[in-house]
Amino acid sequence: MCQKTHQAQFIAAAPFAMTQCACATTPVLMSAAQAGGQTVVSRSFPVLAAKDGSFVDYPPAYTADVDEALVHTYGSFHEEPAVALLNTRRDDNWTLCVPVTVPALRNPTLLSVNYMVKYATTADAGNATIQTDVMLSTAALPAEIVSARAPLAVYRASSSAPRMVDQAAAVCLATSLAVKSNAGGEEWSHYVDTQHVAPNVRVRDSATQLYLVFTVEEHSTLRTARSLSVEVSATWQKEEVELKARAEAERKAKEAADKEAQLLAEKKAREAEEKQAREEERAWREEERQARKAEAKEREDAKQARDAEQKWKEEMRVQWAEMRKTIETMATQPPPAPAKPSVAAAPAVADDQIQSHIKDTMAKLNMEPCPAGYEFVKTDKGYRCKGGSHFVSFEQLGMKH
Numbered sequence: 398m399c400q401k402t403h404q405a406q407f408i409a410a411a412p413f414a415m416t417q418c419a420c421a422t423t424p425v426l427m428s429a430a431q432a433g434g435q436t437v438v439s440r441s442f443p444v445l446a447a448k449d450g451s452f453v454d455y456p457p458a459y460t461a462d463v464d465e466a467l468v469h470t471y472g473s474f475h476e477e478p479a480v481a482l483l484n485t486r487r488d489d490n491w492t493l494c495v496p497v498t499v500p501a502l503r504n505p506t507l508l509s510v511n512y513m514v515k516y517a518t519t520a521d522a523g524n525a526t527i528q529t530d531v532m533l534s535t536a537a538l539p540a541e542i543v544s545a546r547a548p549l550a551v552y553r554a555s556s557s558a559p560r561m562v563d564q565a566a567a568v569c570l571a572t573s574l575a576v577k578s579n580a581g582g583e584e585w586s587h588y589v590d591t592q593h594v595a596p597n598v599r600v601r602d603s604a605t606q607l608y609l610v611f612t613v614e615e616h617s618t619l620r621t622a623r624s625l626s627v628e629v630s631a632t633w634q635k636e637e638v639e640l641k642a643r644a645e646a647e648r649k650a651k652e653a654a655d656k657e658a659q660l661l662a663e664k665k666a667r668e669a670e671e672k673q674a675r676e677e678e679r680a681w682r683e684e685e686r687q688a689r690k691a692e693a694k695e696r697e698d699a700k701q702a703r704d705a706e707q708k709w710k711e712e713m714r715v716q717w718a719e720m721r722k723t724i725e726t727m728a729t730q731p732p733p734a735p736a737k738p739s740v741a742a743a744p745a746v747a748d749d750q751i752q753s754h755i756k757d758t759m760a761k762l763n764m765e766p767c768p769a770g771y772e773f774v775k776t777d778k779g780y781r782c783k784g785g786s787h788f789v790s791f792e793q794l795g796m797k798h
Contacts, residue, residue: 472497472629478622490545494538497607504636510594517624523616525577534567747773
């Protein structure tokens with residue numbers, strides 16, 4: 398990614414400039430002159446013009462300055478079966494430390510770590526436990542294969558795998574745990590692991606080292622052969638690039654914040670105007686609604702009054718009709734029959750009322766009346782004519798005991 402180079406001039410007293418220079422770029426002496434008995438030195442520092450971000454183009458158009466912004470370091474280890482068969486320095490529990498060079502820069506930032514591990518065995522006697530750790534530590538670890546019976550100083554004390562990195566001794570960036578299935582026999586069993594880690598860690602101590610630690614606990618035999626290949630790469634960024642990017646990010650953040658504040662102020666003003674317009678419209682609509690409500694209430698009250706009047710008229714019409722019908726019915730109905738006396742209160746000889754009732758009852762029941770017209774005399778069961786030929790019971794007469 399191409400970036401323009403500008404020249405920034407800094408004028409300072411020589412002793413102060415020698416101790417206070419915070420830029421890693423080598424200054425260039427431009428001129429020297431006497432000013433009041435003091436030597437004044439003019440220095441020129443190259444300043445890269447920041448764009449939207451670092452390293453966004455691919456393939457990048459490299460310049461010398463840009464190419465030095467990122468530093469790549471590597472580490473590797475290879476052991477093939479021919480060497481492994483002759484290697485008797487390890488037992489079934491062993492550890493390999495692959496160091497990766499930390500560049501000699503001022504406070505470099507570890508952007509990413511990529512590693513690939515391929516481990517294969519044959520003629521083993523059981524499955525293997527494998528642990529891969531990527532770590533930063535100031536402790537010096539052996540750059541070779543060593544026994545894992547006694548864990549390295551960067552691990553917490555443990556009798557068997559897996560082991561936890563001691564955070565006081567190292568910073569663990571990534572851990573991978575696996576069990577490699579070993580079929581035994583002459584067939585090779587393989588373990589492959591590849592990872593990309595982006596820790597974004599700034600290294601301030603020059604004694605810090607980057608390690609890939611590969612630990613295996615397995616069950617080997619006298620015929621066991623091993624093949625191990627490890628490749629590690631690390632990408633580092635110079636501090637000045639990060640500081641410049643941070644300054645640019647802060648500038649953009651401030652611009653964005655100012656723009657956002659302006660947009661927010663405009664939005665608030667617009668919202669206030671819209672709110673006032675809505676409130677005015679709401680008030681107008683409320684007035685209209687209240688007016689329509691009052692008008693509707695007047696119509697409803699008038700309707701209720703009409704309905705009440707109509708209901709009253711209808712009720713009066715029904716009452717008058719019922720009264721008229723009652724009067725007409727009373728006028729057309731015959732007078733009610735006299736009440737029948739009880740058996741106990743009935744006279745011994747039927748009076749005119751009982752005599753008439755006996756005559757009507759016998760006619761209704763198709764009974765032969767007394768042709769002689771004798772009086773009816775009360776018995777224990779009913780009334781019998783004095784001639785003795787005609788009889789009607791109390792039940793037939795509807796008389797109750």
